[in-house]
Amino acid sequence: xxxxxxxxxxxxxxxxxxxxEWFDSEFLKAPLARLASELGAxxxxxxxxxxxxxxxxxxxxxxxxxxxxxxxxxxxxLNLVKHEGGVVLTDQHxxxxxxxxxxxxxVRVANGTEYRAKQAVVSNIDAKRLFLQxxxxxxxxxxDPKLRDRLERRIINNNETILKIDCALxxxxxxxxHHHQDSNLIGSVLIADSVRHVEIAHSHPTxxxxxxxxxxxxxxxxxxxxxxxxxxxxxxxxxxxxxxxxIAGAEGTGLNGTxxxxxxxxxxxxxxxxxxxxxxxx
Numbered sequence: 001x002x003x004x005x006x007x008x009x010x011x012x013x014x015x016x017x018x019x020x021e022w023f024d025s026e027f028l029k030a031p032l033a034r035l036a037s038e039l040g041a042x043x044x045x046x047x048x049x050x051x052x053x054x055x056x057x058x059x060x061x062x063x064x065x066x067x068x069x070x071x072x073x074x075x076x077x078l079n080l081v082k083h084e085g086g087v088v089l090t091d092q093h094x095x096x097x098x099x100x101x102x103x104x105x106x107v108r109v110a111n112g113t114e115y116r117a118k119q120a121v122v123s124n125i126d127a128k129r130l131f132l133q134x135x136x137x138x139x140x141x142x143x144d145p146k147l148r149d150r151l152e153r154r155i156i157n158n159n160e161t162i163l164k165i166d167c168a169l170x171x172x173x174x175x176x177x178h179h180h181q182d183s184n185l186i187g188s189v190l191i192a193d194s195v196r197h198v199e200i201a202h203s204h205p206t207x208x209x210x211x212x213x214x215x216x217x218x219x220x221x222x223x224x225x226x227x228x229x230x231x232x233x234x235x236x237x238x239x240x241x242x243x244x245x246x247i248a249g250a251e252g253t254g255l256n257g258t259x260x261x262x263x264x265x266x267x268x269x270x271x272x273x274x275x276x277x278x279x280x281x282x
Contacts, residue, residue, distance in 0.1 A: 012046065014046045015037070015043040019036075036191040043224045044199055065222065093110040132260075159208060161244070163241060169236065186224050193253065197214075208247055210243060217241035219237065221236040229242075245258055247259030
């Protein structure tokens with residue numbers, strides 16, 4: 001019974017509250033809060049305390065990366081399909097899912113070509129695009145008269161998104177203030193100074209504000225573990241942090257009316273990156 005109550009409590013409380021129950025050190029609480037916030041909400045948000053388990057899950061069962069990068073995983077899956085006699089078509093935009101007698105039987109692509117399925121039609125796009133854009137309204141209504149209205153009214157997410165920056169480096173980054181060795185960069189680098197730092201990283205995008213010069217962020221140097229992803233002696237780095245989908249005060253401008261432009265993306269205030277000093281190798 002006690003374990004059931006503990007689980008129920010975790011499911012109803014916030015990561016911040018749950019972490020404060022167990023830990024005192026901000027050095028530990030901050031990264032736990034940041035990992036819990038990967039669920040797409042600030043650490044003060046109720047009902048997502050279970051996200052704090054992400055840290056332990058990185059130790060058991062652990063994480064892995066495909067050698068050669070994520071593209072290598074895609075290629076391996078492609079090779080498997082071809083080995084089993086399958087055919088993979090690319091650049092074939094599906095315009096409509098074909099339905100006969102209430103059952104999906106194939107797809108029609110943009111150029112009008114139809115492909116009929118022998119066993120099933122499987123989709124991995126979201127329900128809104130699938131049922132509202134890729135299917136005949138009459139077919140959807142025949143399956144569930146309320147489905148289209150429910151999907152049209154559904155809010156998929158809040159205003160928070162993740163902005164990712166990819167970098168090509170002439171040498172490995174060095175964290176001078178912490179005397180990091182190259183081997184410490186095999187895993188992810190998580191920058192979260194405090195639980196409040198993480199809270200601000202979420203609250204700003206929610207309000208439509210671009211993160212300030214010191215956002216909480218992830219940084220990964222995959223070439224430390226897999227040198228094949230860059231030329232000899234060179235490295236790659238990717239950085240990600242929370243950003244608004246719709247920029248406040250810029251409605252109706254930029255990409256899809258969100259306010260984002262290529263020029264703005266190149267001027268993002270990430271001054272904190274200037275603290276990543278590098279030193280020549282000797």
